[in-house]
Amino acid sequence: MPPRPFRLCLLGFGNVNCTLVDLLLRKTAALRDRYSIIWRITGIASRRLGWQATPEGFDAQSLCGSDTLVPPKSGATKSCSSLEAWLEAAEPDVLFEATSLNVETGEPAITHIRAALEHGAHAITANKGPLVHAYRELRNLAARHNRQFLFESTVMDGAPIFSLFRNTLPAVEVNGFTGILNSTTNVILSGMEQGLSFDQALKKAQELGVAETDASYDIDGWDAAVKVAALVNVVMNVPLSPQEIEREGIRNLTRETVQAARSANRPYKLVCRARRNTESTVQASVRPEQIPIADPMALVTGTSSILRFETDIFTGLTITEENPGLHATAYGMLADFIRAASM
DSSP states (O other): OOOEEEEEEEESOSHHHHHHHHHHHHTHHHHHHHHOEEEEEEEEEETTTEEEEOTTOOOGGGSTTOSSOOOOSSSOOEEESSHHHHHHHHOOSEEEEOOOOOTTTOTTHHHHHHHHHHHTOEEEEOOSHHHHHHHHHHHHHHHHTTOOEEOGGGSSTTSSSHHIIIIISTTOOEEEEEEEOOHHHHHHHHHHHTTOOHHHHHHHHHHTTSSOSSOHHHHTTHHHHHHHHHHHHHHSOOOOOGGGSEEOOSTTOOHHHHHHHHHTTOOEEEEEEEEEEETTEEEEEEEEEEOOTTSGGGGOOTTOEEEEEEESSOSOEEEEEOSOOHHHHHHHHHHHHHHHHTO
């Protein structure tokens, strides 16, 4: 097959989409030779840059690590005044949405994805908000426009969670899952086991770049709850908001309690659980639990994650991801791009 050209737009131009550009450049030959895909980036938007577009395509080699966008050799870069004008100018075949998460509403990511689908572009996101607040709307909108709404990078980076059930295990029913999905609490609990106070362990996580300056979102279990809600909405096909999940963070655990649990071979982990009660209801929780040392979850430390699914066919199906980096997150978006391009 002759290579098919794709115009790409990047909405949000932080670490994730910058790493995606690097991965696209590294995989250019494989995309062309194996999947008949060639690409150019015709639109970039962020708070800092505004809405920038050029049909000729930006110089991808120079995009990241620079304070300015390099225009194409021929043609000009257009600065647009709105999302709609930007989409009209850039004419994307695929939108990569990687803006910040809004736990309460999922905006503005939902609006970005809705507009891209209505414009006729595939929409790929690393943002959990749209799954939690508008999954069915966006899924159905994509189907009406014969486009794809994909989101592999939203939980466990680029590990194949959503595509596993969508593409590899058709007609399997997920009855529940158990997992560890938050890196910050993993690092903090490991530090406390080694003798650090809670505040010292948190500072270590911040110095490693794992925790934000304000880590309340992780410590109090909200990050894990949002991921649980996203999984329940998609792989269990049951609407569930983060507010409906029983949630307890690790803030009240002391160094002495955590060390005693480790000495008893039952270390504390922030555990995510979901269990189907009926066809249309799911009970879910996020809370610190003591895990027997023989359980694989007890071995999950650092930025690693684990998910164990229970289905009507497979009683236990486990995926473990060890200390992923930004390239793992970007890979999830790249894999979604290949899936969308294969339509």
